[in-house]
Amino acid sequence: xxxLQQEEExxxxxxxxxxxxxxxDVSTRLASFKKLSTIALALEPKRTREEFIPFLTESIYDEDxxxxxxxxxxxxxxxxxxxxxxxxxxxPPLEGLxxxxxxxxxxxxxxxLRFLAGSFSDKDLEAHFIPMIERLATADWFTSRISACGLxxxxxxxxxxxxxxxxxxxxxxxxxxxxxxxxxxxxxNLGEMAVCLDLETLRSxxxxxxxxxxxxxxxxxxxxxxxxxxxxxxxxxxTEDAQKSLMPLVRExxxxxxxRVRYQLADRxxxxxxxxxxxxxxxxxxxxxxxxxxxxxxxxxxxxAGKLKVFATALSPPDSRExxxxxxxxxxxxxxxxxxxxxxxxxxxxxxxxxxxxxxKEHTTEHLLPMFLIQLxxxxxxxxxxxxxxxxxxxxxxxxxxLSQSLLPAIVELAEDVKWRVxxxxxxxxxxxxxxxGIQCFNEQLTNLSLNWLVDHVYAVRExxxxxxxxxxxxxxxxxxxxxxxxKLVQLASDSNYLHRMICLAALRExxxxxxxHPDMLPNSLLPTITNLSSDAVPNVRxxxxxxxxxxxxxxxxxxxxxxxxxxxxxxxxxxxADVIFxxxxxxxxxxQAAR
Numbered sequence: 001x002x003x004l005q006q007e008e009e010x011x012x013x014x015x016x017x018x019x020x021x022x023x024x025d026v027s028t029r030l031a032s033f034k035k036l037s038t039i040a041l042a043l044e045p046k047r048t049r050e051e052f053i054p055f056l057t058e059s060i061y062d063e064d065x066x067x068x069x070x071x072x073x074x075x076x077x078x079x080x081x082x083x084x085x086x087x088x089x090x091x092p093p094l095e096g097l098x099x100x101x102x103x104x105x106x107x108x109x110x111x112x113l114r115f116l117a118g119s120f121s122d123k124d125l126e127a128h129f130i131p132m133i134e135r136l137a138t139a140d141w142f143t144s145r146i147s148a149c150g151l152x153x154x155x156x157x158x159x160x161x162x163x164x165x166x167x168x169x170x171x172x173x174x175x176x177x178x179x180x181x182x183x184x185x186x187x188x189n190l191g192e193m194a195v196c197l198d199l200e201t202l203r204s205x206x207x208x209x210x211x212x213x214x215x216x217x218x219x220x221x222x223x224x225x226x227x228x229x230x231x232x233x234x235x236x237x238x239t240e241d242a243q244k245s246l247m248p249l250v251r252e253x254x255x256x257x258x259x260r261v262r263y264q265l266a267d268r269x270x271x272x273x274x275x276x277x278x279x280x281x282x283x284x285x286x287x288x289x290x291x292x293x294x295x296x297x298x299x300x301x302x303x304x305a306g307k308l309k310v311f312a313t314a315l316s317p318p319d320s321r322e323x324x325x326x327x328x329x330x331x332x333x334x335x336x337x338x339x340x341x342x343x344x345x346x347x348x349x350x351x352x353x354x355x356x357x358x359x360x361k362e363h364t365t366e367h368l369l370p371m372f373l374i375q376l377x378x379x380x381x382x383x384x385x386x387x388x389x390x391x392x393x394x395x396x397x398x399x400x401x402x403l404s405q406s407l408l409p410a411i412v413e414l415a416e417d418v419k420w421r422v423x424x425x426x427x428x429x430x431x432x433x434x435x436x437x438g439i440q441c442f443n444e445q446l447t448n449l450s451l452n453w454l455v456d457h458v459y460a461v462r463e464x465x466x467x468x469x470x471x472x473x474x475x476x477x478x479x480x481x482x483x484x485x486x487x488k489l490v491q492l493a494s495d496s497n498y499l500h501r502m503i504c505l506a507a508l509r510e511x512x513x514x515x516x517x518h519p520d521m522l523p524n525s526l527l528p529t530i531t532n533l534s535s536d537a538v539p540n541v542r543x544x545x546x547x548x549x550x551x552x553x554x555x556x557x558x559x560x561x562x563x564x565x566x567x568x569x570x571x572x573x574x575x576x577x578a579d580v581i582f583x584x585x586x587x588x589x590x591x592x593q594a595a596r
Contacts, residue, residue, distance in 0.1 A: 029063075030065060045086070057093040064102045071105065088127075098148075136148035146182055183213070184219070220257075263297070267303050404437070434475050512526050543572075
């Protein structure tokens with residue numbers, strides 16, 4: 001075989017892959033596009049540059065999924081085209097992809113271009129990459145201009161002084177483009193561009209751009225994106241400039257006619273706070289925060305309320321923090337606790353207790369505690385959950401004794417509410433309360449309550465109470481369950497109400513199946529009570545015994561199975577009730593499986 005024939009034979013599989021790039025079936029084409037690196041490797045750098053890249057450039061009119069894959073694959077092509085000195089050959093297909101209509105494809109192309117920019121030498125950057133940005137920025141079709149906005153920050157610092165002037169002018173023009181989608185893209189990238197600029201340029205050229213967007217742009221979708229740029233500007237500007245030039249814009253944004261802009265400001269306010277520092281925060285942002293907390297739109301108030309913990313904690317100096325919270329924030333918060341908007345109340349409940357360590361015991365008892373009690377009784381379960389989830393914050397300040405005297409009575413009251421759904425909701429919080437209160441306080445206040453739910457007149461509550469006991473045992477351990485829970489279950493096994501005896505069996509099964517259940521606990525403490533109920537007068541109780549024994553069989557040792565479990569099931573297998581016999585036989589099958 002000649003050398004030429006050998007080469008043709010080696011390239012035959014590659015030829016098949018290239019043909020599949022043009023296959024009518026989308027999935028076949030996609031699979032082949034995923035192997036572009038393999039094809040390029042086989043073709044070697046010269047043919048990849050001269051033949052394969054032009055071929056790929058002509059392929060940019062395909063399905064979006066395939067074009068995304070193409071953009072991603074091209075990011076790996078630098079070594080495949082011969083290294084960084086030839087990286088500019090990758091620009092034509094990526095420029096085409098950056099001009100397509102599909103947003104996902106354009107963004108992927110921009111990401112790849114930003115990645116490849118680092119592979120260009122300064123000379124090639126000026127000769128090839130930056131002219132491409134200019135072509136995109138001045139193209140007739142707006143999609144190209146959208147993509148251009150994301151490329152300036154990737155090259156600006158490496159450009160020559162004259163080129164930097166041109167790049168800044170182009171970017172400012174894009175910020176004022178006639179098409180809102182282009183202005184949105186410019187606003188998204190304004191913050192990154194600001195980081196690249198020297199201080200004087202930022203002040204003289206780009207602060208006016210930011211001001212124009214916030215004050216004059218007629219699209220709220222553009223104005224809200226400028227809020228993110230405000231954070232970048234705040235980080236780059238000295239305190240004096242932030243006070244003089246940036247904070248007035250932030251105040252205007254807090255009064256913007258669009259709630260979406262105000263929402264975005266509320267969402268980024270703590271980032272702004274971190275960027276500008278305590279002096280500007282105390283002078284300007286506290287007032288802005290008050291405005292947002294009192295906003296007419298519920299979504300804005302909820303977003304602002306959710307930032308309370310971070311905002312209040314970051315107030316400085318600490319000796320003035322308490323005064324700011326008490327005088328400016330607490331009056332507004334007090335009103336928000338009782339407002340009708342559930343989203344606001346839920347957000348506030350998740351953070352309000354974090355104020356306790358900041359205000360101290362006296363203010364917490366006098367001002368915060370009444371609000372906690374209101375929220376604990378709120379009809380929305382998420383509000384109650386958020387309060388209970390953060391009891392630890394109050395516990396650190398008030399101590400467990402005062403906490404049990406003030407908040408726990410409200411919890412107990414809810415636990416005995418006439419509405420069964422309220423009782424059910426409180427049961428779900430018990431494990432959380434257990435971890436917050438500790439074993440001693442829980443035993444004094446809530447253990448009996450947890451046991452009383454076992455005899456609730458609503459089945460859903462009884463069922464939840466059973467699951468709760470297992471969760472509590474997981475937290476407090478075997479010894480606690482043996483002394484606090486098992487005696488109550490033994491007593492419940494002789495209750496006159498057969499429903500209570502059945503829930504007793506369900507609870508015994510839950511405890512027996514628990515991972516932390518001690519090997520001695522099941523046969524010695526739980527099993528005797530279960531087997532005693534096999535003689536119950538009610539058939540439902542007896543077949544429940546059979547079901548429970550079948551479930552617990554895998555957890556029992558051989559001696560317990562022979563002496564206790566098997567005889568009980570044999571007796572139930574000859575019961576007068578057909579259902580009892582059925583479940584007894586089913587349990588016997590469980591024994592056989594356990595033996596195997």
